[in-house]
Amino acid sequence: MKEDLIVEAVNAAKEESKERKFLESVELAINLKEVDLSDPKNRITEEVALPHGRGKPIKVCVIGSEETRFKVKDKVDFVFGPEELNKFGDDKKSFKKIVNQIDYFIADTSLMPIVGRRLGQVLGPRGKMPKPLTPGQDVEGLISTLRKSVRIRTRDKITFHVPVGTKEMDNRELAENIMAILKRVMERLEKGSGNISSVYVKTTMGKPVKLRGESLS
Numbered sequence: 001m002k003e004d005l006i007v008e009a010v011n012a013a014k015e016e017s018k019e020r021k022f023l024e025s026v027e028l029a030i031n032l033k034e035v036d037l038s039d040p041k042n043r044i045t046e047e048v049a050l051p052h053g054r055g056k057p058i059k060v061c062v063i064g065s066e067e068t069r070f071k072v073k074d075k076v077d078f079v080f081g082p083e084e085l086n087k088f089g090d091d092k093k094s095f096k097k098i099v100n101q102i103d104y105f106i107a108d109t110s111l112m113p114i115v116g117r118r119l120g121q122v123l124g125p126r127g128k129m130p131k132p133l134t135p136g137q138d139v140e141g142l143i144s145t146l147r148k149s150v151r152i153r154t155r156d157k158i159t160f161h162v163p164v165g166t167k168e169m170d171n172r173e174l175a176e177n178i179m180a181i182l183k184r185v186m187e188r189l190e191k192g193s194g195n196i197s198s199v200y201v202k203t204t205m206g207k208p209v210k211l212r213g214e215s216l217s
Contacts, residue, residue, distance in 0.1 A: 001179050001182060001183070001215060001216060001217070002214060002215050002217070003172070003175055003176070003179065005211070005212050005214065005215040006175040006178050006179065006201075006211060006215050007171050007172055007175040009201050009209050009210070009211050009212070009215070010026065010171045010174045010175055010178070010201055011171050012209045013026065013201045013202050013203055013206055013207075013208070013209040014026075014167060014171070014203065014206075016202075016203075016206045016207040016209060017167065017202075017203040017205065017206030017207075018205070018206070020204075020205060023056070023166050023167060023168060024166065024167045024203040024204040024205060024206070025056075025163045025164075025165070025166055025167070025203065025204050026163070026164050026165050026166060026167055026169070026174055026201065026202070026203055027161050027162065027163050027164065027201070027202055027203070027204065028161065028162045028163075028164050028178055028181060028182075028199065028200070028201055029159060029160075029161050029199070029200040029201075029202065029208060030159070030160055030161075030162070030182075030185060030196060030199050031158055031159050031196070031197040031198045031199070031200075032154075032158040032159075032160075032189070032195055032196060032197060033158065033195060033196070033197040034191065034194075034195055035158065035189065035190075035195050037154055037155065037156050037157065037158065038156055043153075043154045043155065044152050044153070044154045044185065044188045045127060045151075045152070045153050045154070046151070046152055046184070046188075047104075047131075047146065047149040047150065047151050047152070048149060048150055048152060048180055048181055048184045049145050049148055049149045049180075050148050050149065050150060050164070050165070050177040050180055050181075051173070051176045051177060051180055052148075052165065052169065052170075052173035052174075052176060052177055053147070053148035053165070054147075054148060054149075054150065054163065054165060054166070055165040055166035055168065055169045056166055058103045058104070058146065058147045058148070058149075059077040059078070059101060059102050059103050059104075060076045060077055060078075060102070060103065060104050060105075060106065060143055060146055060147065061076060061077060061078035061079070061080065061098075061102045061104070061105045061106070062076050062078070062079050062080075062105075062106045062107070062133075062139070062143075063079075063080045063081070063084075063085065063105065063106070063107040063108070063111055063115060063130060064079075064081065064106075064107065064108040064111065064133065065081070065108055065110070065111075066081065068108055068133065068139065069081060071139060071140075072139055072140075072143065075140060075143055076106075076143060077101075077102070078098070078101075078102060082111060082114065085111070085114050085115060085118050085119065086118065088118070088119060089117075089118030089119060092119075092121075092122055095119065095122055096122055099122060099123065099126060099128060102128070103146075104128070104131065104146040104149070105123065105128055105129070105130035105131070106130055106131050106132075106133050106139070106142060106143070106146070107130035107131075107132060107133060108132075108133050109132045109133065109134050109135070112130065112132055115129075115130055116129070127151060127153045131146070150162055150163055150164070150181065152181065152184065152185065158197070162181055164177040164178050164181060164201075165177050167203050178201065182199070182216065186216075193216040193217065196216060198210060198211075199211040199215070199216070
């Protein structure tokens with residue numbers, strides 16, 4: 001990929017964006033071709049750790065045993081135990097409000113069956129099923145990785161959007177984040193860049209700027 005061309009597109013997207021009263025995100029819009037997304041095996045659902053992070057706070061929730069909760073209580077935004085799982089399972093309306101505030105969930109593997117049974121119908125459709133935490137795993141390392149990650153999630157439409165940072169981030173840092181996402185997407189596509197019709201970069205409220213085709217080669 002040609003980094004300078006991507007930097008050029010990022011700069012143009014920023015220039016196309018008016019000043020706002022809030023910090024705009026910078027987003028990537030990827031259009032696929034010759035990919036049957038009605039077939040679940042062709043869809044992409046995974047996290048990509050960005051080299052320069054998201055440029056904004058990312059909220060993480062840990063669902064775990066008393067020991068796990070003690071380890072992470074000062075390192076994450078929400079901590080729940082088995083008791084809360086049962087409570088939320090009985091009151092999914094209140095749980096949905098909490099889910100909307102959280103970017104990523106982590107859960108002890110021993111609790112994953114309960115999470116799936118009690119809360120899977122809320123978390124699953126939102127692409128927020130917890131990352132499993134195995135015994136002895138470095139939970140702090142996992143939390144750190146998720147805080148700089150974005151979720152790539154294709155459904156049944158050929159166009160999908162991925163946040164790559166914020167408008168105040170350096171253009172080259174944003175370009176390197178974009179390259180990390182495009183690399184992962186192309187690795188998952190049968191024909192690589194041949195399955196990508198077009199790519200646009202834009203700010204939240206700004207006009208999209210198309211990446212030149214040679215940017216992907």
